Amino acid sequence: MARALPWWFNSLLLPLANICLAFFACAMVLWLLGVDVAYATNTMLDGALGSSEGLGYTLFYTTNFIFAGLAVALAWQAGLFNIGAEGQALIGGLGITLMCIYGQSLPMVLLFPLTIVVSALFGALWALIPGWLNAYRGSHIVITTIMFNLIASSFIVYLLVGPLKAPGQMAAVSATFTESTWLPTIESIAWSLGIAIDPSPLNISFIWALMCCAAVYIYLWRSRIGFETRVVGLNARGAKFAGIARKRIVIITMLLSGALAAFIGLNEVQGSSHQLQVEFVSGYGFAGIAIALMGRNHPFGILVASLLFGVLYQGGAELAFNIDGIGNDMIILIQALVVLFCGALEWMLKPSLVNLLRLNHPLDSKGGS
Amino acid sequence: MLAPALELRNIDKAYHSVMALNGASISIAPGSIHGLIGENGAGKSSLMQVAYGLVQPDGGSIFIDGAPVELTTPLQAIERGIGMLHQQASWLEQLSVFDNIMLAEPASGFLFQNKTKALAKLESLRREYGFKFSLTTKLSELDYSQRQLVDVLRSLYRGVRVLILDEPLALLSSTQANYLNSLLVLLKMQGISVVVVSHKLAVLHQLCDVISVIRSGAVTACLDPKQVSLREFSTHMVGREIKLPHPRVEPSKTQAKTLLNILGLGVNGAKSGRKSMAHPLLTRIELSVAQGEIVACVGLPNAGQELLLDVIAGLTRFDAGTIDLLQHQIRVNSRYKIKHARRYGIAYAPSPIFNVGLVEQLSMAESVYLGYQQHGFGRWGFASMKKKHLQCLRLMKDWGIVPRLPALQSGLFSGGNQQKMVLAREMSQQPNLLLLNQPTHGVDAGAVETIYRRLFGMREHGCGILLCSTDLDEVMSLADKICVFSRGRLIETLLAKNTNREELALLIIKEAQHG
Numbered sequence: 001m002a003r004a005l006p007w008w009f010n011s012l013l014l015p016l017a018n019i020c021l022a023f024f025a026c027a028m029v030l031w032l033l034g035v036d037v038a039y040a041t042n043t044m045l046d047g048a049l050g051s052s053e054g055l056g057y058t059l060f061y062t063t064n065f066i067f068a069g070l071a072v073a074l075a076w077q078a079g080l081f082n083i084g085a086e087g088q089a090l091i092g093g094l095g096i097t098l099m100c101i102y103g104q105s106l107p108m109v110l111l112f113p114l115t116i117v118v119s120a121l122f123g124a125l126w127a128l129i130p131g132w133l134n135a136y137r138g139s140h141i142v143i144t145t146i147m148f149n150l151i152a153s154s155f156i157v158y159l160l161v162g163p164l165k166a167p168g169q170m171a172a173v174s175a176t177f178t179e180s181t182w183l184p185t186i187e188s189i190a191w192s193l194g195i196a197i198d199p200s201p202l203n204i205s206f207i208w209a210l211m212c213c214a215a216v217y218i219y220l221w222r223s224r225i226g227f228e229t230r231v232v233g234l235n236a237r238g239a240k241f242a243g244i245a246r247k248r249i250v251i252i253t254m255l256l257s258g259a260l261a262a263f264i265g266l267n268e269v270q271g272s273s274h275q276l277q278v279e280f281v282s283g284y285g286f287a288g289i290a291i292a293l294m295g296r297n298h299p300f301g302i303l304v305a306s307l308l309f310g311v312l313y314q315g316g317a318e319l320a321f322n323i324d325g326i327g328n329d330m331i332i333l334i335q336a337l338v339v340l341f342c343g344a345l346e347w348m349l350k351p352s353l354v355n356l357l358r359l360n361h362p363l364d365s366k367g368g369s
Numbered sequence: 370m371l372a373p374a375l376e377l378r379n380i381d382k383a384y385h386s387v388m389a390l391n392g393a394s395i396s397i398a399p400g401s402i403h404g405l406i407g408e409n410g411a412g413k414s415s416l417m418q419v420a421y422g423l424v425q426p427d428g429g430s431i432f433i434d435g436a437p438v439e440l441t442t443p444l445q446a447i448e449r450g451i452g453m454l455h456q457q458a459s460w461l462e463q464l465s466v467f468d469n470i471m472l473a474e475p476a477s478g479f480l481f482q483n484k485t486k487a488l489a490k491l492e493s494l495r496r497e498y499g500f501k502f503s504l505t506t507k508l509s510e511l512d513y514s515q516r517q518l519v520d521v522l523r524s525l526y527r528g529v530r531v532l533i534l535d536e537p538l539a540l541l542s543s544t545q546a547n548y549l550n551s552l553l554v555l556l557k558m559q560g561i562s563v564v565v566v567s568h569k570l571a572v573l574h575q576l577c578d579v580i581s582v583i584r585s586g587a588v589t590a591c592l593d594p595k596q597v598s599l600r601e602f603s604t605h606m607v608g609r610e611i612k613l614p615h616p617r618v619e620p621s622k623t624q625a626k627t628l629l630n631i632l633g634l635g636v637n638g639a640k641s642g643r644k645s646m647a648h649p650l651l652t653r654i655e656l657s658v659a660q661g662e663i664v665a666c667v668g669l670p671n672a673g674q675e676l677l678l679d680v681i682a683g684l685t686r687f688d689a690g691t692i693d694l695l696q697h698q699i700r701v702n703s704r705y706k707i708k709h710a711r712r713y714g715i716a717y718a719p720s721p722i723f724n725v726g727l728v729e730q731l732s733m734a735e736s737v738y739l740g741y742q743q744h745g746f747g748r749w750g751f752a753s754m755k756k757k758h759l760q761c762l763r764l765m766k767d768w769g770i771v772p773r774l775p776a777l778q779s780g781l782f783s784g785g786n787q788q789k790m791v792l793a794r795e796m797s798q799q800p801n802l803l804l805l806n807q808p809t810h811g812v813d814a815g816a817v818e819t820i821y822r823r824l825f826g827m828r829e830h831g832c833g834i835l836l837c838s839t840d841l842d843e844v845m846s847l848a849d850k851i852c853v854f855s856r857g858r859l860i861e862t863l864l865a866k867n868t869n870r871e872e873l874a875l876l877i878i879k880e881a882q883h884g
Contacts, residue, residue, distance in 0.1 A: 222754075224746035227735065231728055238728040240684065241719060242740040243708035 009353075015342060017349050019308070022341035026334050033325060040319060040326075047318025048311040054318070056186065056200025062310030063202075063267045066209040068288025069295055069302035070216050071261035075141075076297050077220055078253040079233035084130060084145025085261035086285030087152030088123040092262020093269045094156060095122030097164065097276040100177040100269075111181060115270055116208070116263070123262025124255040126152060131254025135247040141254075149285070157278055164276065174276040183271040203271035205263065212260060213299040219256075220299075229253055261285060290335070293343040305342075312338065372435030374399040374562045375451065375531045380419055380429035382412075382586075384781060387772040389415040390426070391586035397531055400560040402553055404573040404594075406606055407583035408813040409785025410771045413566045416583065417533050420564075421453040422446035452524030453533040454517050462509040467491065469508055470523045487526075494525050498555055499548075512670035513722055514538035514545055521552070532556065533564045536784070536811055538722065550576055568785075568813050570606075571613055571842075574599045582606055607815035614842040615818060617865075618825045620661055620849065628695060628802055628833040629658040629681070635689035636676060636857075650676055651857045654690070658802065658833040663824065665844040665865075666837045668854030668877055674837045675720065677854075678804045681835070682717040683710040695801065711740065714801035718791050720837075721784065721810045726791035729780025733770075734761040736779045737794055764793040769816065784811040789820075796823060803827065805836035809843060821846060841870050853877060 027037045048058045068085050075082035095118040103111055130144035157172060166175040183203040190197050220226040232239045232249045239246055268280045291309060295301030316331030341348075373396040382390040390412045397403050407413045418424040420431070422440035431438050433449050440446045443453075460469055467488065474482055491504055500522055502511055508519070517538055524532055537549060546569075553563050553576065567573055573580060574594045582590040582605045590605050603611035634654040651673045658664050666674035679685040681692065683706045692699040697713050699705045710717070719726050727736050734757040738745025746752045761775035768789045770782070779787060788811055796803065803824075809817045824834060824847060838844050844851060845865065853861040853876055861876060 218751070222751050224742050224750040224752070227738070227746070227752070228742060231731070231739065234730045235725070235728045237723075237725045238739070241707065241717075241725045242742070243706065243711060244742075245706075 013353065014346070014350060017353060018342045018346060019338070021349065022338045025337050025341065029333065029337075035323060035326065040323060043322050044315035044319050045311075047322075048315035051198060053198035053200050054314060056198065056202040057317075058307075058310040058314040059186075059206055060200060060202045060267065060272070060310075061313040062306045063206045063209045064264050064284045065287060065291050065306035065309045066213060066302060067260055067263040067267070068284045069291035069306055070212055070288075070299060071257045071285075072288040072292035073295065073297040073299070073302055074216055074220070074229075074260060075253055075257040076292060077226075077233045078229045078249055079236070080131075080134070080141050080250065080253060080257075082127065082130075082145055082254065082257050082261075083142055083286070083289060084127060084148050084258075085264075085288045086281050086283070087145070087149035088126045088258040088261035089264040089281045089285050090149075090152040090156050091126040092119040092123035092259075093265030093276055093280060094159070095119045095262065096265045096269045097174055097177075100181040100274075101175070104178045104181050108180070108184065112183065112204070115266065119262040119265050120259035123258040123260075123265075125258070127254040127258025127261070128251065131251050131258075134254075135250040153278070156276070160276065160278055166275070172278050176275045177270070179274075181270065182274050183266065185271075201272040203267065205266040205271050208263065208266065210303075212263065213303050216260075217299040225249075225252065261288070287335075290339040290343060294339065308338070309335070371399055373397055373432070374434065375420060375564075376432040376435075377416065377420060378430050378432065380416060380431075381427045382415055382419065382424060383427055387774070388586050390419070392429070393583065393587050394429075395581050395588050395591075397562045397564060398579070399530075399562055400557055401562050401578045402557055402576055403562065403564045404577035404580035405564055405566045405583060406568070406570065406573060406580060406602070408607055408815060409789065409811070410783040411583045411813075412586040413583055414535055414783060415586075417453065417535055417564065417566060420446070420531075421451055421533060423453075447527055450528060450530030451533070452520075452527065452529035452531070453535065454520045454524075454537060455535060460508045460516055460519070463507060465505050465507055466502055466511075466519050466522075467504040469519060470526060473523070474526075491522065491526055494522060498522070498525065498552060501548075514670065518552075529561060531562045531564065533566070535566045537565065537567070546572060568809075568811065568817070569840075570602055570814055571599060574602060603814055607813070609815070611814050611818055613814065615821050615846040617846055618821075620828055622661070623659075626660045627657050628660050628662075629656075629835070630693040631656045631681075631690065632693075633690035634677075634680065634687055634692065636680060636685065637688045649857055651680070651687070654859050656852060656859060656862075658835050660801075660831040660833055661828050662849050663828055663834040663836070663847050664850045664852060665848035666835070666852045666854055667839070667841065667844055667873065670839070672854040673857040674852070674854040675806055678717065678719075678806055678835065678837055681710070681802075682715060682804055683707040707740075711798075715804060716795040716798045716800035716802075717804040718795045718806065718808060720806035721788045721791070722807065727779045727787055730778055732776050733765070733779050733782070733790060734758050734775035736790060737761045737764060739794070741794070741798065764790070764797065768793045769819075785813055785816065788812055789816060792820060796827065800832060803832055803834045805834065805838075807838060807840075808836060809838075809840070841873055844873070845870050 030037050030040050047054050049055055071085045072082055096115050099115045099118045130141055130148055133139035133144050134141045160172040164174045166173055186202045187197050187199050228244045229249050231244055232246050264284055269276055291302055291305045294305040312335055320326050320328055375397040378394050380390050380393045393416050405413050419426050422443045422445050502515055556563055577594055580592050580594055581588050600610055631654055636651040638650045668674050680687045694713050737760055758775045765773045770786050770789050848865045851863045851865055852859050
């Protein structure tokens with residue numbers, strides 16, 4: 001008598017097994033390099049989770065990954081592969097910079113919502129052009145969004161060596177914002193509540209990221225427009241029959257996706273560096289693709305994947321700092337292995353695990369037709 | 370006695386805790402035509418997918434020529450001489466018949482296929498079995514039932530010994546069934562066994578050497594059509610007697626008020642982007658549907674009747690003429706889309722062959738609102754999942770859709786049950802005008818009876834129904850008025866009571882030949 005697979009198999013056991021395999025591969029590489037694996041693991045975990053400072057940095061990076069992952073996943077649900085999160089985040093950062101320079105007299109309770117709106121607007125408008133080109137002119141979204149990344153970064157470089165350049169500075173950065181526009185850090189909030197934690201750039205945009213996760217979930221699985229978005233992504237002809245205007249959905253989805261990507265700037269620009277820098281996105285937009293893949297395009301999956309990436313990022317930095325012979329390349333290698341085993345090879349272990357646990361459930365193939 | 374060409378013994382298979390097959394056994398004798406019938410969701414397709422290696426059974430064994438085998442992939446099944454035609458096959462439309470067949474063939478030499486040899490072999494097979502298409506024809510130029518015949522040719526080329534036909538479309542069309550019959554007899558004479566899965570009881574009764582009945586996942590009877598009457602078959606299948614063909618019900622009153630009035634409607638071929646169609650797709654169509662009237666459109670495939678439904682439903686633009694629906698006037702330049710059609714009270718159940726009425730990956734509960742999103746979500750655009758589930762459960766209960774699990778993906782339901790859900794959704798909107806394309810394809814005879822009863826009920830309430838069907842028995846049972854299409858023209862409008870099935874079939878074929 002056959003049983004269906006228990007629910008925890010696909011959503012807990014399999015990802016866990018994949019992660020273990022990825023870490024095992026990382027350990028092998030470290031071992032081959034002659035590094036003490038136990039010490040390295042300890043350094044990494046301790047660096048990422050062992051102190052309030054390390055945890056703060058981990059969650060700070062997690063915030064970026066959540067925004068990027070959500071941006072990619074939301075577009076993916078409509079069948080759009082938005083790899084332009086990088087550029088949308090840059091332009092969003094520009095919006096934040098303008099807001100922080102020209103709105104510096106506003107109180108934080110007003111400024112924070114306003115920067116959210118303005119950055120969303122900037123990111124959304126940057127994503128609108130590829131979206132419109134796709135909906136009305138049939139341009140391929142991958143090509144246009146990647147081109148828009150290049151345009152965005154050139155544009156920001158132009159602004160930062162020209163109009164927005166901080167006076168008396170050699171580097172291509174904007175002026176540092178006045179301190180009243182900086183997003184409150186979690187540390188300062190905790191301090192005002194009488195809890196002492198070590199300083200880290202973790203700020204209130206982390207809470208905004210968590211709210212975005214919940215909002216994206218409700219949008220996609222509870223709202224009418226989210227339902228229509230998923231139908232467009234699943235079956236374009238079915239969507240036409242259901243009377244759903246694909247063009248409209250593409251435009252709306254790209255706007256929202258661009259807005260989510262733009263929020264990376266909240267965390268990085270307004271929350272941490274307090275000035276616009278050329279390279280502030282530094283690959284988060286592309287990491288969003290891997291995170292969306294690992295998180296199965298689901299907000300809660302993305303939250304978990306972002307946490308994992310946050311740990312890897314912060315722990316990896318500690319590793320590079322503490323152990324000779326390990327540089328930033330190693331961190332990228334570890335990330336790549338995690339993406340490989342958890343994303344690209346996600347079903348690899350399934351048959352053997354099923355046999356191992358004697359769940360006796362043959363592969364569900366519904367006949368490729 | 371010879372060992373059976375294919376034998377399945379005590380096959381079990383469960384999907385998501387639902388038992389699709391429960392100890393099913395079937396034995397196919399060499400060189401026989403074996404029918405397989407059963408209600409929707411009884412397990413016919415599942416059993417055949419096990420035989421073709423598409424689905425791995427949870428228990429049971431498979432024998433070919435008496436020897437036990439294990440079929441874990443279709444490739445293994447093909448190598449052992451088992452071929453299958455699918456309900457929804459996939460072809461590469463821009464390639465020729467020959468290329469489509471060769472696509473899946475392994476290279477004979479180091480890298481390349483020996484195409485000259487293959488071409489000669491295929492050509493001789495084509496002649497031997499009398500396939501009407503040429504090997505160089507592009508698939509896009511063939512209709513769906515002919516495309517399935519391409520699959521038959523492919524199976525023959527691979528040296529098939531047991532051919533499984535799951536709901537062959539040619540059987541659906543009254544005009545093409547004859548050709549399929551003679552083809553099957555030819556196959557039988559070559560010692561090839563054929564398994565036909567279908568709901569066309571009458572056709573199977575005539576054609577098959579033996580018919581197996583499957584009920585709730587087990588084969589409950591194996592009968593000889595020569596000794597068992599058609600009536601008894603339906604009893605075996607659904608547990609009660611079904612009159613075949615389904616009896617006509619005349620409308621109790623005639624209503625004069627016109628619901629839909631189409632004048633001079635035309636659709637240009639070129640604009641729709643179909644280059645192979647030199648002539649217009651629809652020309653000067655004049656058609657009207659009154660309240661409480663069932664109008665059937667018949668014709669060969671691609672004669673325009675199905676396109677007409679798409680035009681009325683707002684899925685395809687038209688280039689000439691007018692459509693008046695109650696007080697709404699639809700013109701060439703009015704931006705008329707399917708959402709407007711629904712607002713005007715049109716419900717449309719598209720052909721199950723095209724797979725657009727449902728989105729496979731959505732749950733059944735979500736599918737209930739596909740096309741009717743405004744009802745599924747509250748004032749603020751957000752849904753209560755509970756409400757969706759209850760609504761879905763109600764439809765499932767009313768329409769006998771199994772398994773009764775609203776959270777299950779719609780693509781996991783059997784073809785007939787999916788179609789029932791599409792009909793349930795569209796008919797529960799209480800439309801003014803109901804458009805149906807192949808409404809009962811893949812639906813079992815018992816459920817067809819219920820569907821007809823519901824359609825007659827809707828007619829009594831003043832709903833107009835416009836349907837396309839290739840099944841002339843269906844047309845004769847349902848229609849009050851019949852429109853015959855040929856090459857994009859409406860060539861004849863008949864009253865159903867003044868004609869009969871044979872006359873209709875003759876008309877369709879004759880007009881097509883004259884062109």
